[in-house]
Amino acid sequence: MQLEYFLILAAALFCIGVYGLVTSRNVIRVLMSIELMLNAVNLNLMAFSNYLDPASAKGQVFAVFVITIAAAEAAVGLAIVLAIYRNRDTVDMEQFNLLKW
């Protein structure tokens, strides 16, 4: 097993996350895509930590922090979604284009 495989897998996961982030119409799915991207980052961190820095394992510490931050971010994100939903009665991203030119 080599580092590259992990990295390629993480990159693929990240790209899937980006694709989901850009194309989803549902806000919840956008948040889910962001979670996918964060998890791809975590994969990266873990892989680097294992293969390049096994002694001090700083990457793992980073990953722990990312997981906690991601949990907080998802909570705040869902709160924002709820706040928008209360006003506009929809979670469709295409209805949220009021702040244009």
Place this chain on the structure above:
Amino acid sequence: MQQILIQSSWLIPLYPLLGAVLTIPWSPAFIRRTGPRPAGYINLVMTLVAFLHSLMACIQAWGEPAQMYYLPWLQVTGFEFTLPLEISAVTLGGAILVTGLNLLAQIYAVGYLEMDWGWARFYAMLAFFEAGMCALLLCNSLFFSYMLLEILTLGTYLLVGFWYNQSLVVTGARDAFLTKRVGDLVLLMGVLALYPLAGTWDFDQLAIWAQTAEVDPTLMTLVAVALVAGPMSKCAQFPLHLWLDEVMEGALPSTILRNTVVVATGAWVLIKLEPVIFLSPTACEITIAIGAITAVGGALISAAQIDIKRILSYLTSAVMGLVFIAVGAHQSEAALLLVLTHALANALLTMSAGSIIINCITQDVTQLGGLWSRRPVTGLSMLVGIVGFVAIPPFGGFWALLKLLDGLWVDHQGLLVAIVLLVNWVMAFSLMRLFGLIFAGSSQQMTIRAPEPIWLMVMPMTIGLGLTLHLPLILQGLGLLPTWMALNKDMALLTIWSSLLGLAIATLIYITRLVDNPTALVERRIQQLLAYDFYTPRLYRATVVWFVDSLSRLTDWLDRYVVDGFVNLVGLASVFGGETLKYGNTGQFQFYALTISLGVIVITLLMSWQYLPW
């Protein structure tokens, strides 16, 4: 005392200038209650002072060598502009002529402009002219002569545009200004091109330089032709002659001045430049050709006019053409004499024409007639003017033309002799036709009640008459006439015959009225051609005016649409760019996320381009 008069001759142009300034308060806008007459009286006094000063200074300077005075004007690196004044009998004599004629014209104007409110403007302009002409006479530098000629051009514009609510006056003043400006500008080219060659602009230094100068003939021809072009427009020479016809719309007293001395300013500069022009035989030939064409054309056109003032103005062009011939044939003395005799005779003719116009209102000679019995003084003045104008001994015009013809004959210029005789013949015919149409025949509606005008107009006219009659005596007293032995009797006889023939034919046709309808004698098309001045206005409009007009329209179009358009395009492109690029802000979060992702991808690709495996 004697020296003081001569040394202070530079004051002569300043008297009328002061008069011009002093007239300003009597413009209708300042002194509203008393009327404009004091303006005229002040100027009369000033002109009288200038006249007396130049007269006495001339008496003192007679027989003495010319005295030169130098007034520093401007010093810039490499150039020292000094205004040289030449105080000699000739220049002071010219000043006498100018101030004297101005005095007559101003007295005349007191009578003529009785019913006019614009005295301040009119007399200021007359005085301005007088000052300019006196300065031109005394000034001995080509550069300052050019400046004065330009000032006089502006003066012509203002003086012709005196009654500016008449549309023909406005167009006439415009044409006079532009036509004279064209000549002045070409003269400026000549003046500027002459300095590197001669190193001086003083006329006497130029004459000395011209004696030994060795210049490339082509260059000299070009410079000399440019120098001739200025006087060409000033003297109303072909093809820049239309303005003199059109400025006849101006007030008559100014016409006295214009026909006699203003057009002669160009001739004066030309005569002074004669040594320089003589360096180039081609330029001499061109000068002669211009003069000959104008003399013949002007005389013929004048014979076909029906407007008194225009008959006289074309004769002025014709005489100036003779002056051009004289200068081109290297006879400046004959040219000067011609200018002198012509000035007096033409002033007399113009004054008598004005005396007719003021009472008969019409200027159309076909509507005049039968005035001899009731207008003897005006009639006699016109007759004397005629004999002084054409070559009838013993009057002035005869001696000037004889001198010219004599010189031409000695130079073996047979063709020119024939042309001058022909011009004299036609001029005699034209003037006698004018006299016959006004004074002979039966009274017409416009002339049935025509008294002589008031003394203010008759007096200057009779003084002019006396001067014209005395001119040969004055010339003899000054020793300017040839002796009996030196007289070229063949030429004299030919000259007299040519004048008599012209006078006789016109007498037969227009006084004894042998022919019922004189206009039927000439074929209609030729008649129209001459009456409409060879269709010169159409010629101008079809060539120069058309060209400049089209060119300015084109440049205006280019400026508006190409240059402005280009600059506006830049602005428009920015506006358009902003207007279109703002749609990049879609307001959709996901679009921004996409842009960020693509940006990251592109930057990553760019930065890692060289590390990629291929």
